[in-house]
Amino acid sequence: MELRFAPAPAAAHREQAPEPGPDLRHHGDAEVRDGGEKLTDLAVNVRTGTPPDWLRAHIAGALDGLAAYPDGRAARAAVAARHGVPVERVLLTAGAAEAFVLLARALPVRRPVVVHPQFTEPEAALADAGHAVGRVLLREADGFRLDPAAVPGDADLVVVGNPTNPTSVLHPADALARLARPGRHLVVDEAFMDAVPGERESLAGRTDVPGLVVLRSLTKTWGLAGLRVGYVVAEPETIAALERAQPLWPVSSPALVAAVACMSARGVAEAADAALAVRDDREHLVGRLGGLDDLGVAVAAPAQGPFVLVRVPGAAAVRERLRGAGFAVRRGDTFPGLGPDWLRIAVRDRATSDRFVTALARALRG
Known part of the structure; x- marks a missing residue:
């Protein structure tokens, strides 16, 4: 395997050609698919108790119009108004996952690079479209934070999550904006940004960053994974290219x-209130997990998303013991850049977190 080091501080990050290994198509829903009804779900990052009743009523009201073809103009205008951008900069998609496929197929990409650990679907979509994908691997020792200098200068498409799944790192918006340059598409996955109080560090409303492509999802905060809805905010030329590749x-x-x-x-x-509640519940979970440091538990910190990344000894066996105790958590070894001792845990209410931490302590003791 050839390693090519980027012009960053010594050993801070490394760019690596992908090799067989992590299952890029493994996602959290696989952890609860079998026996999920008996498990407390800490593997999928969808807010519990959603969608709220008022949103259900809106969706149910749409059923009377199912005979007509969908008209996305009102939704597109609503997204544009929400972020203060022209409607020509917005594209509605069937979830963020569709947007990754459109980007991989529609853009004339020669040198795509994905910053890992992060959501694996962008790389999988690029590979399926025939691209050779480079990786920039971030290190635990650096808090999984990105130095913009680590990204190869000739990369013409760069994908990074913010806040990043699964590390829960929130990168500074200005640091990400420094990745932009002429001839490059800078793709920032903000699927979890509405779970960050104030959506600080969001780039969705920026029109001064060349080549910027921001992806958003309504799945996580609103519990709409089964409905499939998300959107892209980008330059009009990019939106037009993606729309041409999109089915009717x-x-x-x-x-x-x-x-x-x-x-x-x-x-x-309501999303703003939910973000504050998630923040408080996350702090409680992280505090409880900190009490297990004598058992080898280490939390990737500071966590800023609705989930935390945790390193535990013997994570594979611990995960199975947790299933036996009624909890599903997300394995971490399918994310490039993470090893077998990582688990991702969704933030839930404090009572659930207390029960989970008790079960985790027992699982670690075997």
Whole structure:
């Protein structure tokens, strides 16, 4: 395996050609697919108790119009207004996953690079489209933080998550903006940004960053994974290219109605309140996990998303013991750059976290 070191501080990051290993198509839902009804789900990063009743009512109201083809104009305008950008900079998609496929197929990419550890679907989509994908691997010793100088100068597409799944790192917006340059698409996956109080470090409303492509999802905060709705904010030329690659009527009428509702003043306010609640519940979980340091538990900190990344000895065996105790957690070894001793844990209410930490302590003791 050839290693090519980027012009960053010595050994801070490394760019690595992908090799067979992590299953890029393994996601958290696989942890609960079998026996999930008996498990407390800490593997999927969807907020519990969602969608709220008022949002369900909006979606149900769309059922009367199912005979008509979907019309995305109102939803597109709502997203544009939410971020203060022209409608020409917005594209509605069937979840963020579709956006990754469109980017891989529609853009004339020669040298794509994905910053890892992060959500693996961008790399999988690029590989499926025939691209040779480079990786920039971030290190635990650096807090999984990115030095922009680590990204190869000739990369014409760079993908990074913010906050990053699974590390829960929130990169400074200015640091990410420094990755932009002429001839490069800078793709920032902000699927979890609405779970960050104030959405600080978001780039979604920026129009001064050349080549910027921001992806958003309504899945996580609103519990709409089964509805498939997300969107892209980018330069009009990029949006036009993605739209040409998109099938007709890609987003269903109920999903479009949900998008309008989530962009409303009520939706924005509720998401802001939810972000504060997640922050407080995360601090409680991290504090409880800190009490297990004598058992070898280490939390990647500071966590800023609705999940935490935890290193535990013998994680594979611990994960199976946790299943026996009624908890599903996300294995970490399918993320490039992480080894077999990592688990991702979704933030839940304090009572659930207390029960989980007790079960984890027992699992670690074998």
